[in-house]
Amino acid sequence: xxxxxxxxxxxxxxxxxxxxxxxxxxxxxxxxxxxxxxxxxxxxxxxxxxxxxxxxxxxxxxxxxxxxxxxxxxxxxxxxxxxxxxxxxxxxxxxxxxxxxxxxxxxxxxxxxxxxxxxxxxxxxxxxxxxxxx
Amino acid sequence: xxxxxxxxxxxxxxxxxxxxxxxxxxxxxxxxxxxxxxxxxxxxxxxxxxxxxxxxxxxxxxxxxxxxxxxxxxxxxxxxxxxxxxxxxxxxxxxxxxxxxxxxxxxxxxxxxxxxxxxxxxxxxxx
Numbered sequence: 001x002x003x004x005x006x007x008x009x010x011x012x013x014x015x016x017x018x019x020x021x022x023x024x025x026x027x028x029x030x031x032x033x034x035x036x037x038x039x040x041x042x043x044x045x046x047x048x049x050x051x052x053x054x055x056x057x058x059x060x061x062x063x064x065x066x067x068x069x070x071x072x073x074x075x076x077x078x079x080x081x082x083x084x085x086x087x088x089x090x091x092x093x094x095x096x097x098x099x100x101x102x103x104x105x106x107x108x109x110x111x112x113x114x115x116x117x118x119x120x121x122x123x124x125x126x127x128x129x130x131x132x133x134x
Numbered sequence: 135x136x137x138x139x140x141x142x143x144x145x146x147x148x149x150x151x152x153x154x155x156x157x158x159x160x161x162x163x164x165x166x167x168x169x170x171x172x173x174x175x176x177x178x179x180x181x182x183x184x185x186x187x188x189x190x191x192x193x194x195x196x197x198x199x200x201x202x203x204x205x206x207x208x209x210x211x212x213x214x215x216x217x218x219x220x221x222x223x224x225x226x227x228x229x230x231x232x233x234x235x236x237x238x239x240x241x242x243x244x245x246x247x248x249x250x251x252x253x254x255x256x257x258x259x260x261x
Contacts, residue, residue, distance in 0.1 A: 035221060038214045044175075045207070045246050048253035051194065052260070055187040066184075085172050088165050095162060123176065127183055 026109040030087040033080035040077045078123055083116035157216060164213035171206040178203070191257055200258040207250035215243040 018024070043065075050061035064070050090108050093099050099108060137144075178199065182190045194200055222235040 031221065034214075034217045038218055041207075041210060041214060042246050045250040045253065048194075048203075048257075049249055051187065051190050052253040052256040058187040058190070081172065081176075085169065089169065092162065092165060123180070127180065131184070 022109045022113070023105055026087065026112060030084060030091075033084040033087075036076070036080045037084055040080065043073070043077065075120065075124060079116055079120040082119040082123075083112065086112040086115050086119075157219070161213065161216045161220075164209050164216065167209045168206075168213055171202065171209055174202050175206055191260075194254060194257045197258070200254050203254045204251050207247055207254070211243050211247040211250070214246075215239060218243075 047061055047065065050057040065074060090099075090112055093108075099105065178193070182193050185193075194203065218239045219236060222232060222239060226232045226235050
């Protein structure tokens with residue numbers, strides 16, 4: 001039997017080697033926002049469950065979500081949802097084999113980031129300027 | 135067809151479980167379905183945000199709204215489960231820890247979906 005080879009295998013360069021670039025930041029942001037939305041969905045379901053439980057439970061949840069901390073979480077939730085949705089559409093475009101050249105990829109990263117911020121600001125301006133609904 | 139697997143790999147039973155494409159494909163399908171459903175959810179929340187209990191319940195009682203809410207919950211939670219599975223598989227290296235993580239992921243997703251569907255159904259058919 002020959003001895004198993006034991007020697008240092010070459011490692012490919014990893015995160016700490018590369019200069020941070022917008023495209024890689026947007027890539028990990030898509031995953032992080034996905035992870036955040038995973039728990040955000042529980043907040044939405046909690047709101048629905050409170051509505052199903054009755055007026056008192058609903059008022060409690062509304063008060064918590066309407067507090068400054070609640071609003072901060074909801075604004076973050078909105079931004080995460082906008083970014084993950086736009087980034088997801090970008091992925092679906094890639095899956096069709098489109099926009100895989102460097103220029104489109106760079107442009108797409110900027111578009112997703114800018115679009116997610118613009119949409120979040122627009123949605124919250126609408127909600128806050130309108131005041132209470134119905 | 136020639137097998138590309140090594141004899142050792144074959145005996146150990148390591149390698150593809152033949153479900154990778156299904157996972158990938160379901161992630162895409164749920165993503166495509168989620169896009170219009172997310173647009174609906176935003177419209178629904180904009181229409182009800184800040185409203186009192188009565189107005190929110192009245193909105194959910196509309197059958198189209200109720201059905202779309204249930205669809206959104208099921209589709210998005212399935213997408214959540216698939217996505218979190220990949221995150222766990224990428225970062226959790228211990229076999230037992232991964233197994234526990236994947237189980238927790240499945241249970242959490244079932245619980246969220248069940249609670250959401252139950253809430254909408256209770257409001258929809260509630261007195």
